[in-house]
Amino acid sequence: MRHQSAKHVNTENMCRGGLPAWAYDNDEITELEKELVFRRNWLLVDHVNAIPNSGDFTTFDVADERALVVRGNDGVIRAFHNLCRHRGSRIVAQQQGNCGKVISCPFHGWGYNLDGGLRSVAKPQSFPEIDKSKLGLKPIEMEIWHGMVFVRFAGGGPSVAETMAPLENEIASYRIGDMLPHDKAWRFEMDVNWKAQVDVDNEGYHVAMAHPSLQDLYGPNYFDEVFEGNLARAVGTFDDDRERRLWSIRNYIKLLPEATHLPKSHRRAWIYHGLFPTSVLELTPDMVNFYQFLPLATRRSAIRGQSFASKDDSRQMRATRYLNKRIGRVTGEEDIQLIKWSWEGMRSSAFEDFFLSDLESGVRGYHDQLRELMPVLNLTEVPPPGTIAALNQELSEKT
Ligand code: FES
Ligand SMILES: [Fe+2]
CATH class of the missing domain: 2.102.10.10 (Rieske [2Fe-2S] iron-sulphur domain)
Structure with missing residues (x-):
């Protein structure tokens, strides 16, 4: 299903740098983020x-x-x-x-x-x-x-439904509101800045190298999209008849029941929607997985999530969902390693900047959103201690 009113962001003249390294390890930025990114958004x-x-x-x-x-x-x-x-x-x-x-x-x-x-x-x-x-x-x-409950601690602005309107048709087809929890909510913590988590999650350029399971499932048929209105979506389809290397992938594809409530284009696809600031909905034909990154401190973050599924409890569906969760678990472990390495790298004296591929437009798009909220992040050098909030305010008023 294409989005009727969602417009792609043009990446032709995309700047290929990322946020400055100092932004990942600065307590004053963390305070600004709490207010501008987390308290004021759904x-x-x-x-x-x-x-x-x-x-x-x-x-x-x-x-x-x-x-x-x-x-x-x-x-x-x-x-x-x-x-x-x-x-x-x-x-x-x-x-x-x-x-x-x-x-x-x-x-x-x-x-x-x-x-x-x-x-x-x-x-x-x-x-x-x-x-x-x-x-x-x-x-x-x-x-x-x-069916999903959102809170917003401060500020006004558009509702979740208004923000997500361009993707409404697609999301509605999954009937998430009728789903039940598939398992217990999970949560764990990591010694990294939360943005290092999000950066890894915001691109699929690493799938071919770092995620053998996903590569086997949909590798060549994966793409990221960034839309106007701060919406990001990634799609991996597996409606081809390639030979699969891994037993979990072979069996997942073999067992997956035909999701007749979805349009044909979505019955053999995993689709990821980023809900700013840090929630992700992973729409699969057999279940919906949600996960979210949260800052606890500048160098400490949490990841939490849960899966939801229809009432179909057939043996075939149970086996399919078992494999879905297994693929997700393995992929999650691989991402955790990448997150740790990215975070370590940013703190090295040799780290200069990102050099982003066209396939990492999701990272760039997300950084642009953060820079819009916090123009102080356009500065390559860290401002003097104690000045960042005031400087950000000043720069915000100028733009
Ligand atoms: S009864 Fe709640 S803080 Fe005292
Ligand atoms: Fe990943």
Whole structure:
């Protein structure tokens, strides 16, 4: 399926350098990123069907913010700051679970209703009269798009649906909103800057060399696209009859049931959509895998994700999905190595800059987005300590 209204970005005169190396290892940039990249953009938290019952919740931490997404007694999903109005403790500590009918703060025991209202205060006689209506949980802007729950901590701007409109037809065909969690959410941390993770993920030029499984699956039929409006998409098709070298790939292709709900062009394809800033939806005919990169500190980042799939639980589908996950796991391990090597390289005194291929336009496009938000990243030399935020502000006002 081609995108009716998505326009390709012209890469003919693309500058082939990347962000300056200093930008990957600078605490002042990390602070700017928290505000401009992470707090002001939509972030994918979970899927509505991962929290199907009242009291089911997911928590999500990023950029010094903490979100709590919880389903109420009325079936409505709401997002709040995971922050007690007494002294700011997180009111839910786990990543996922069920909090029953009341959310009890683990610090002193204040209780909140699932709709965020303050319900009870421990030892109320120790306080002057309390207006409970003023001390409910603070809401966070939330949007549900194709069953996926997004939050935005600050700022305004277009909705997820508006941003993704050019790709709407394609995404709708996967019926993600009807899917169920295929497995538990996963998360791990790495000692790297988050941008080193994203750079590796933003191009498929490395597939031929670094990902034997993907190369075997769709290697020659892979391409990246960057669209106007900050949308990126990568497509790998495997509707040919090449001999496959690896048993996992041979069997995946052999077992994959015909996904009749998808257009023919998508029944033998893996498609990756980047949702700015760092979420990726991997659309495959048998399941949808989501993953996301998050900064924890300048030199520490997290990766989290989960898979969602239709209710089809046939033996054939189970085997197909097992192989899908296996290919993903092997590929993920290979990417982790590449991320570590990229990150180490940037800190070497010999590192000068990237020299990007046409096949890495996704990296360039992403860096352009970051430079738009943080024009200070156009400077090749690191500015003096303590000046970066003000300088960025000044440069932003000029552009
Ligand atoms: S911080 Fe939550 S009850 Fe005290
Ligand atoms: Fe990769």
